[in-house]
Amino acid sequence: MIDPLSEVVRLLHPRAVFANIISGKGSWAVHYSDYGHPSFCIVLEGSALLTVDGHVPITISAGDFVLLPTTPAFTISSFTPAPPVHLDPRQVAGSTAELRYGDPDGQPDMRSLGGSFLFYCANPGLLVSLLPIVVHVQGSKRLSQLVQLVGEESRDQKPGCEFMLSRLVELLLVEAMRSASAGSAPPGLLRGLGDERLARALEQMHEHIERSWSVVQLAEIAALSRSAFFERFTRLVGMAPMEYLLAWRMAVAKELLRNSALAVSEVAERVGYGSSSAFSVAFSRHVGQPPSLFAQRRSGGGD
Template sequence: MVIDHLSEVFDLVEVRGQLSGAFAVRGRWVTQGAVRSPLKLTVMVRGRCRLSTDGLDEPVALESGDVAVLTGRSWLRAEGGTGGIGDGPPVEFTPEPDEYALRVNGGDFAVDDVVLGGRVDLNPAGAALLTQSLPPVALVRASDAAAPTLRACVDRLVEEVTDDRPGAAFAVRQHAQLLLLEVLRAYLDRAEPPPGWLRALTDDRLRPALTLMHGDPGRPWGLAELARAAAMSRTSFAVRFRAAAGVPPLTYLNTWRMLLARRALRDDDVRIGALAAQLGYTSESAFSTAFKREVGEAPLRYRQRLRGVSS
């Protein structure tokens, strides 16, 4: 049930994992650049490196099979390989947008460092939700319990990147999506995320209440009814929910309704008054006011902008 809720949220916020760069190299190397996406992944397929970014007091070491997830960072630098001062400057790799071909520098994949870089594309609502739910740098180690599944996902991705088979671009996108999911699963298995959506969705005590809100968002849920579903007192439920989600239950419910509204306005032709009723608002005006407060523009204007319609 947790994964069902997580999948539901991922669909609404349009989470899309993308492989953004890859290289294999022999000898010393360095890569650095600006981070322009809310979530950035670095996968150390083989070898080792030292990774630096804003917000870290000192670089973190990545070994074979480790993955680093950077949240809301502005720059990234990684350096690795072997060699001494007399071996000349390190090979520098400059990330190219959407370039996933595995660049090789005179190497053999069996012995060289192999690095995959990825990013997570999100709509604005998704960026806000996921960046508040993950630490600035989340590490998933090859020694973690979920490592075998994660490793299998990485290996399939490397195969598609290196074999140059028909349909590789499509396959890379699909495997990058699965890689993102496996990384998040592995992280959630070994660490408690900060207060936010991911933490709330993995709280077993809150699951019955979340199931009610997600399953019937248009119902006027009250705190007492949600607390009963979780077999807790109103006070205990309210305290636990806020500690996990970072917001009170009814604020969470309103945000969930707004996510559903965004998707409906983007993808469906439902009338705004009918949508307001579906989501539990007493009038189109009340819904429009709530939507504008949450999103920053009126529902009709939001739909027109996303569909490229002149007002």
């Protein structure tokens, strides 16, 4: 059976792009301006205060993993007030030097590894639609082990470390998404997967995307009445069952058109359309351009 979460990660094609290591001692604060792209922070040592604009400050400690799907402006600081140093994340991205704030001497009170994700896919907004603005994962043994490995790789800089770091952060992303499915995520796929009955229907929709599903059939899989299934699905996933199925079909179709040599008719069949014309109408309405034009642009890298 196909795992919907794995399917989402496969479509995202995530790659980690590391920015820098930040450490601080004494009284210090760093304010990053709005970035607009997914980023993460892994706390390697000690603890600090993270304040994302519009949200209550949270304490982050060694072993914690923080994911910001859109990375609004935020401040990371000591627990004692200090005038912040203002940084543009675009300017520091790619730097390999450790940035030290506060007291420059001695063991830091906090040391973290921060970076961003790139997604080689036709649906970069997919992650944003699945996760809350701030994902803070703590107390996870699996995540702690991954964080420890990331820390070792970033510190030792052995041959192959870039490959290793990229793969490790992919795993961190999956673990973070798993943690959000328990109820902290907004309406979306993760909330649906956190519901045992809806998860059954979602798994079948993803595994057999080509089937002509009806709400009645999906309700039977979930062992719910049609009305109860429709209400529950809409409330937790954030859209009606057929609307979700359409959105997923279009996400898969965009990926196939962008990264395969399949003809439009073959893509139409793969995602459950009996004719190319019906698929073209649905795709054009959903994406804003016909599938043939979308496929032509794949070599140019546009969306």
